Amino acid sequence: MELNKRQEQIIQIVKDFGPITGEAIAEQLHLTRATLRPDLAILTMAGYLEARPRVGYFYTGKTGGQLLAEAVKKLTVQSYQSRPVVVDKNVSVYDAICTMFLEDVGTLFVVDHNTVLVGVVSRKDLLRASLGKQELTAVPVNIIMTRMPNITMCRREDSLYEVAKKLIAKQIDAMPIVRDTEHGAEVIGRITKTNITRAFVDLVNNETL
């Protein structure tokens, strides 16, 4: 939303002198309180200012973009997650590749007999392995996987924004969603760049905000 000149002036005054009453703002602008009322109402409604009874107006420090940012930040992993595709740590690289094609995913999570996460294997890892000289049916997937503690994980209630940032920073396509059990981190979901892309599309489709 675009602010007019007077609204910009009001924000500046509240920034400099807040908390400040509506009367005091009006005085600085050589206007009446009544004249300012619509502008103060707009700025409060839009989240730029906060009003406290018997104290006055505060500057919240928020711009229009920041208010949008807050809405995006509230999106959580659980609204966009996919189901995880897991393989046992003892399966061969060949079987892992078959699972990846059958399930049509780009990342597999490797688990032990308690379905506790022990590794992650990507299409890139499998492609690298397939170039090697070893027989793929003879190499267990746990030889080529990324293992704990080098796995970036998240939880259901985490913000989608934080996860998106980590996917980019760590240059990975997917992250396991885990929950704690007595044996370790159990895999309960998967969050990928595809899920983030879908969240981006949903912003326009207006289903989230």
Added chain:
Amino acid sequence: MELNKRQEQIIQIVKDFGPITGEAIAEQLHLTRATLRPDLAILTMAGYLEARPRVGYFYTGKTGGQLLAEAVKKLTVQSYQSRPVVVDKNVSVYDAICTMFLEDVGTLFVVDHNTVLVGVVSRKDLLRASLGKQELTAVPVNIIMTRMPNITMCRREDSLYEVAKKLIAKQIDAMPIVRDTEHGAEVIGRITKTNITRAFVDLVNNETL
């Protein structure tokens, strides 16, 4: 932004009777024009209503989410694109895999001697090929690539939102950005789910809206 009850009522009245003057709205609500002024100002500023001199208030048909949606829709491919990684259509599958690892990308664009796009090859295509029995250095990449006219392309000025939708619908990770030349579509960029994820993060970082 959240609307209060009176603002909801005003929107309903303008929806039903617009264009309608502020006085007429006030009358319907049994309030004075002055009392309504802040609410009308807010609704106009926020884009829900439009005011035309000597005509009155219109309902724009836009909700808060829709106004956000408009801002997201304005983002274009060129603000988020990556540089394309291309290989000649005559290189071997083995060399294509090497290029993919060296450049650390998930998709290669295959071009002819005029740098005109003739195919696309993904990590998945290469992984599938690597499982085959053929010698990878002996198979040209053009045997396994997705070829024209089955390639989904976009242009620099396309909306990022439309591209994101297509990436999901076609279940692909990346799309070539092309421009027309006398020989055909020349590859000038690459747009991926990573780029969309970055755009999503930027919404929060407030660099785009």
